[in-house]
Amino acid sequence: MAPAILPILWVTLGGLFVIGGLLFTHLLPSLLHSKLLPLGSFGWPLLGETMRFLQPHSSAALGSFLQDHCSRYGKVFKSHLFLSPTIVSCDPELNNFILQNEDRYFQGSYPKPVHGVLGKNSLLVVVGETHKRLRTMALALVNATKANPGYINDIETMATYVMTRWKGKEEVYFCDEARKFTFSVIVKQVLGLSPDDTTTAVILRDFRTFMNGLISFPLYIPGLPYARAVQARTRIASAVKDILEERARSMGASPCNGGQDFLDVLLSVGNLSDEEKVSFVMDSLLGGYETTTLLLAMAVHFLGQCPAALDQLLSEHRNIRDDRDENQPLSWDDYKKMEFTQNVINESLRCGNIVKFVHRKALIDVRFKDYLIPSGWKVLPVLSAVHLDPSLHGDPSTFNPWRWEGQNQTASKKFTPFGGGTRLCPGSELAKVETAVFLHHFLLNFRWRPAAEDVPIAYPYVEFPGGLPLKVEPIDGE
Numbered sequence: 001m002a003p004a005i006l007p008i009l010w011v012t013l014g015g016l017f018v019i020g021g022l023l024f025t026h027l028l029p030s031l032l033h034s035k036l037l038p039l040g041s042f043g044w045p046l047l048g049e050t051m052r053f054l055q056p057h058s059s060a061a062l063g064s065f066l067q068d069h070c071s072r073y074g075k076v077f078k079s080h081l082f083l084s085p086t087i088v089s090c091d092p093e094l095n096n097f098i099l100q101n102e103d104r105y106f107q108g109s110y111p112k113p114v115h116g117v118l119g120k121n122s123l124l125v126v127v128g129e130t131h132k133r134l135r136t137m138a139l140a141l142v143n144a145t146k147a148n149p150g151y152i153n154d155i156e157t158m159a160t161y162v163m164t165r166w167k168g169k170e171e172v173y174f175c176d177e178a179r180k181f182t183f184s185v186i187v188k189q190v191l192g193l194s195p196d197d198t199t200t201a202v203i204l205r206d207f208r209t210f211m212n213g214l215i216s217f218p219l220y221i222p223g224l225p226y227a228r229a230v231q232a233r234t235r236i237a238s239a240v241k242d243i244l245e246e247r248a249r250s251m252g253a254s255p256c257n258g259g260q261d262f263l264d265v266l267l268s269v270g271n272l273s274d275e276e277k278v279s280f281v282m283d284s285l286l287g288g289y290e291t292t293t294l295l296l297a298m299a300v301h302f303l304g305q306c307p308a309a310l311d312q313l314l315s316e317h318r319n320i321r322d323d324r325d326e327n328q329p330l331s332w333d334d335y336k337k338m339e340f341t342q343n344v345i346n347e348s349l350r351c352g353n354i355v356k357f358v359h360r361k362a363l364i365d366v367r368f369k370d371y372l373i374p375s376g377w378k379v380l381p382v383l384s385a386v387h388l389d390p391s392l393h394g395d396p397s398t399f400n401p402w403r404w405e406g407q408n409q410t411a412s413k414k415f416t417p418f419g420g421g422t423r424l425c426p427g428s429e430l431a432k433v434e435t436a437v438f439l440h441h442f443l444l445n446f447r448w449r450p451a452a453e454d455v456p457i458a459y460p461y462v463e464f465p466g467g468l469p470l471k472v473e474p475i476d477g478e
């Protein structure tokens, strides 16, 4: 008898599980706020619409999920994502309202597994007073980095270092090369290490594991990417701790060593624990690495499709080179002359959508226009939707750097590649300088063309699946 009952028992339990899931994740939230909620659908029990939301698509487009939902329900809709009832916003006004009201009505709320990889002190995951305290420090460190007289020269040295290694090569995978560059820059800026340093190579290897884990399925099983990422983070943190201790010792031995670099500033602040200092370095390494790599790759990708923009950019950089003595390094004045370069960078950010959306939750019931955003719900401002909105950017799917001529180049309601409000990316300027300096040397020293079709895909973490292969040929037999 017993074996015959078992299947019935399983089916009944399964049914109860689904009904229970539906009740708690879908029906209750809807019933509690039924009238005022934006339109939308919750999808499957528990998982909701997460799988459809995460479906890969070109990062220069909205993707079928957002397209379908916006045309069916409008720019603000309800859904069930990342195990939580969610309000998704593709509306520039609401996005701006959310970003500007951090800690008042909304708060950063990254999924728990992200905390596991980034660590509990990461700027991206801390909230409230701790966020305020750590962020003040982050801004001071960015300023110290920019004020360092060797800053732009270090970037230039790393760019030419990477390109000298292309000697004899006809083809390069641009994403790999850009990664070597951005990693060398950030490791030099933050830890004072050169690309040839053995510690740099060790950290770089662990960093790749770490990055893979950030985008993996978040289940801690030893040997699988998520667990390997958490372990890689521990190893990087321990290497960083050693470097910090070593620097603290040498500062103690000779306290007045001239200029203040990133580590000097970091070590001299009193209100940060050792753990927070290590986490700070990790944030800078992580923030300054993959995103800047992607910005460079986006610029090259879109320029490869727009010969008129490439011509104009090339002539801007030739003029800058011709205006100064041979072998004289680039200066801030040269950087300021790169006006069309800034247009290309902005347009690459707009079309490339390196960060598609950010994670927030509502702290209280919030009324916005006719909608209610219930307390405790997840809120996802979709940054890419604003960049691709035809009412804000004419012909949004066309790469057109000239649209930025005479326009406000900084963040605005219709352009938020670096987020906004009190979580606005502290590294935005650093990323732009790196991109401009690399492009300067790349364009002046190489003829190049795409070696194969490769488009950036939002998984939603953006990636060039083929690594952006390029045919390269040195100009003037370099």
Ligand code: HEM
Binding pocket: 108, 123, 124, 125, 135, 138, 283, 284, 285, 287, 288, 289, 291, 292, 295, 354, 355, 358, 359, 417, 418, 419, 420, 422, 423, 424, 425, 426, 427, 428, 430, 431
């Ligand atoms: C093209 C390059 C970059 C893009 C597109 C980008 C994008 C963003 C975005 C959208 C946010 C806001 C996240 C949120 O609101 O939840 C952010 C925050 C952040 N970014 Fe960037 N970023 C870039 C480069 C950098 C660089 C170079 C650094 C460091 C050197 C950096 C460090 C950070 C940090 C630490 C935060 C957290 C800020 C906070 O929560 O207060 N980023 N970034």
